[in-house]
Amino acid sequence: xxxxxxxxxxxxxxxxxxxxxxxxxxxxxxxxxxxTAVIGQMGEAIPIGAVGIAAIILTSIFWLFGFLRMGVxxxxxxALGEENILEANALLIRSLIIGFIVGLIxxxxxxxxxxxxxxxxxxxxxxxxxxxxxxxxxxxxxPAVIGLYxxxxxxxxxxxxxxxxxIQFFMNSINILLDIVFVLKLDMGVSGVAYASLxxxxxxxxxxxWLTKEVFKNNIWKNKHHIFNISRIKKMASINSDIxxxxxxxxxxxxxxxxxxxxxxxxTLAANQILIQFLHISSYGMDGFxxxxxxxxxxxxxxxxxxxxxxxxxxxxxxxxxxVIGIFIFFSLFGEILIRYMTTSIDIQNVAIKYLxxxxxxxxxxxxxxxxxxxxxxxxxxxDMRNMMLISFVFYIxxxxxxxxxxxxxxxxxxxxxxxIARGVTLGFRFNKIELSLAQS
Numbered sequence: 001x002x003x004x005x006x007x008x009x010x011x012x013x014x015x016x017x018x019x020x021x022x023x024x025x026x027x028x029x030x031x032x033x034x035x036t037a038v039i040g041q042m043g044e045a046i047p048i049g050a051v052g053i054a055a056i057i058l059t060s061i062f063w064l065f066g067f068l069r070m071g072v073x074x075x076x077x078x079a080l081g082e083e084n085i086l087e088a089n090a091l092l093i094r095s096l097i098i099g100f101i102v103g104l105i106x107x108x109x110x111x112x113x114x115x116x117x118x119x120x121x122x123x124x125x126x127x128x129x130x131x132x133x134x135x136x137x138x139x140x141x142x143p144a145v146i147g148l149y150x151x152x153x154x155x156x157x158x159x160x161x162x163x164x165x166x167i168q169f170f171m172n173s174i175n176i177l178l179d180i181v182f183v184l185k186l187d188m189g190v191s192g193v194a195y196a197s198l199x200x201x202x203x204x205x206x207x208x209x210w211l212t213k214e215v216f217k218n219n220i221w222k223n224k225h226h227i228f229n230i231s232r233i234k235k236m237a238s239i240n241s242d243i244x245x246x247x248x249x250x251x252x253x254x255x256x257x258x259x260x261x262x263x264x265x266x267x268t269l270a271a272n273q274i275l276i277q278f279l280h281i282s283s284y285g286m287d288g289f290x291x292x293x294x295x296x297x298x299x300x301x302x303x304x305x306x307x308x309x310x311x312x313x314x315x316x317x318x319x320x321x322x323x324v325i326g327i328f329i330f331f332s333l334f335g336e337i338l339i340r341y342m343t344t345s346i347d348i349q350n351v352a353i354k355y356l357x358x359x360x361x362x363x364x365x366x367x368x369x370x371x372x373x374x375x376x377x378x379x380x381x382x383x384d385m386r387n388m389m390l391i392s393f394v395f396y397i398x399x400x401x402x403x404x405x406x407x408x409x410x411x412x413x414x415x416x417x418x419x420x421i422a423r424g425v426t427l428g429f430r431f432n433k434i435e436l437s438l439a440q441s
Contacts, residue, residue, distance in 0.1 A: 009300075009311045014292055014319055020165035021156070022288030022323070034176050036277055038183045039193065040343035048343065049266050050130030050190055052273030056258045057117045057131070058138055060251040065102055065146045067243035068095045072153030073294045074380045075239065080157060081302020088157070089215045090227045094236060095150025103143025110139045127266065130190045137194035144205035151208040157295050163211045171204030242382035246389040253396050253419055260404065260412055268409055271351035274342045275359040278335065282327045282363040283370060289320040290374030297378030306438040309379075317371050324367035331360045358413035365417055368424030375434070376427060384430040392422035 039047045072095050079088040106113065114135045118128045148167075155163050175196050182192030226232070261272040296312035331338075339352045376385050396419035403411030 009296055009308055009315060011315055011319075014289070014296070014315045017159055017161050017292040017295060018288040018316070018319060020161040020288075021291045022285055024161070024165040024168040024288075034179055036274060037342050038179045039190065040345070040348075046126045046266060047130060047190055048270040048273060048348070049127045049262065051134060051193055052269065052276075053118075053127060053258065053262065054131035054134035054138075054190075054194075056255060056276075057114070058135060060255050061106065061113065061117075062142065062145045063251060064244065064247060065099070066149055066247055067240040068098060068146065069149035069153040070243050070294070070377045071236065071240040071380075071382075072150050073156045073291070074298050074377045074382075075236065076154050076157035077295050077298025077378055078302035078380065081299035086223070086226060087232065088154075090223070090229075090232070091236070092150060092154040092212060092215055093227050094233070095154070096147050099147030099150055100143045103146050106142040107139055110136060114139075127262070127269070134190050134194040137191060138197050141198045141201040144202045148201070148205050148208055151205075151212055154212065155208075156291055157298060159295055160211075161291075167204050167208050167211070170207060171200050174203055175200035239380055239382045242386040243377075246382070246386045249389045249393040253393060253416070256400070257412060257416055260400070261409060264409055267345075267347050267351050270343065270345070270348045271355060272409070272412075274339060274348070274352045275355060277342075278331060278338070278359050279362055282331070283366065285327060286320060286323050286363065286367055286370045287374075289316045289323060290370050292316050292319075293371065293374035294378040297375050298380075301379050301434075301438065304438060306435060309435070309438055312378075313375055316374070320367060320371045324363050327363045328360060331356075331363075335360060355409060355413060358410070358417065362417060362420060366420035366424070369420055369427060372424060372427040372431070375431070379434045381430070381434055384427070384433065388426035388430060389423065391426050392419055395419065395422040 036048060036051065039051050072091050076088045076091050079085075079091065114132060118132060152164055152167070155161070178196035178199060179193060182188045182196050186192060188195070258269075258272065258276070262269040293312060293316040296316065297309060300306075300309040300312055335356045336353050339349055339356065342352075343349060373385070376382070396415055399415035399418045400412070403415050405411075407414065
């Protein structure tokens, strides 16, 4: 398991890395689709909106520490490129410690956090009441979810993407099965969806720990001197703080999209929730090749090999572009059919179909930003990620101010499209800095 992976980059290696991640990531939004579809069988807009609002809030809170997935991936890949196995394994231990502590903090302060989040939402009282029920159940999966971010990043850097797929597939299969049993068989409603996620997420975390058992078997976890090395911790903190700020801005954009959509009516909120699930499927599918670039770019940067870096960027981007085009064609052809399966409400179906074209074009304009994220994470150019996200977020806010009052939900979707474009363009301007740093080394 501690074998150093060769630097050579080929199409076969890219696909070997990416395909399990594509399949793994695709199961995440598919789970969201199932959550929505199961609740949608009740034929009411309020439960759909409640699960959507609650899931977005909780995912946003947990994903604030998604920097563990990205930071651990980039740093571990570079450590492997430098042939520093000790540091690569120490990064996993540090991430697990952080995940456990942060998860417990979220549990302790849950009432304060959820009250503030729901206060910001303009959703109806009925939606908020059901959302709170969901939140106070699923928050107890915090340590497992955040700890799993670090493990996933570590496995990706080790190019053990089949293990990542196994974790996600098994975890989400349990979740889907429990959704059906708790909601459709036991009639537990929104709380049934929450309990299903809670049980599945802890199961997935325990499986992930078992798959990383070699780190614990060789007693690396007992090497306190290296794990708590001040200079290493400072470097990890610097990288992760940049990614945290970047993630905060990204989540603020997504949350504002959901919250502003809920200010129209419950049908529009439910329709946007369905379309967002489709967009998540697109982004997670595309993200497979971005994540492949994290591992390949990280090793190339760690080994200081500029030609390998360029080839990693080229090959992963080619496959990423192919994926984006495929996603565009799929939702253009089958988007309306999927919407009709998602809910039995004719009103929600009609609203979702009305705004479907925005979702269809989103992956085309967002593809560049998703790929560049992976490249910059692998290169640990996190300050650039932070700064370019800030600029893009300003464009998004200005777009909302101009478009929302005049064009309603159409304006909301157009602002999101502009946000994606800005992310790709601004990161593209900083790409040459990575090559220059390698050329000068």
